[in-house]
Amino acid sequence: MTRTTGRTAYVGSMILISVSLSGIIQFGDSMEFEPETKALAVKRELDHQSAGEAYFEDYKVFRKPLPSFPAMAFFDSGTKEDNLFSLSKTTCCPDIHVGSIHVVDTSTSSMIKAGNGGSVFGVSRSMEIRQFAYRRMGMR
């Protein structure tokens, strides 16, 4: 377990109108944050009772493996001698100042944070479809 050494955040004021659907507001540090969103927006002519339920498993979007992101390895904190890529930091001013933050909406597994964090790994999968009932044109 590595501890993140970061700057201290000073926020004068924070005005939030709405925090919903697993949205998070945090004042302070955190180690890991792994939000996941799955949304299936179905606009249907028939209701669920007559047309059947809709399931995430039926759509590729929700099963597709995530593309690999090798750049992540480059930015592992600390310098390793055997590592081809290294990241080092010098902090001249230990503070971050923000006068005020105004956010209207915070929703669907998102986060607003004043503080330092270890790692963030977020995944959002959403799909929007419309379904109409079948009609045979010109037939009785």
Next chain:
Amino acid sequence: MQVHIVNHVLSVGNISIIGVAASSLLQVGDTDSISLYSIFDTPPESVIIGPLTPGAAKDGQAEKP
């Protein structure tokens, strides 16, 4: 490749945002790594006209877009 970051004075007056949504993040502070994936699909064939709905079988037999 060696990356060296120097943090000088950071002072922001005002941040105004309409929405933070779908596994996203607004952070005032330092962090090690951020990876945010977003997959959104509204295909042209998303208008499905048929006698059966794609979500009829839970075991995923009916393959959809």
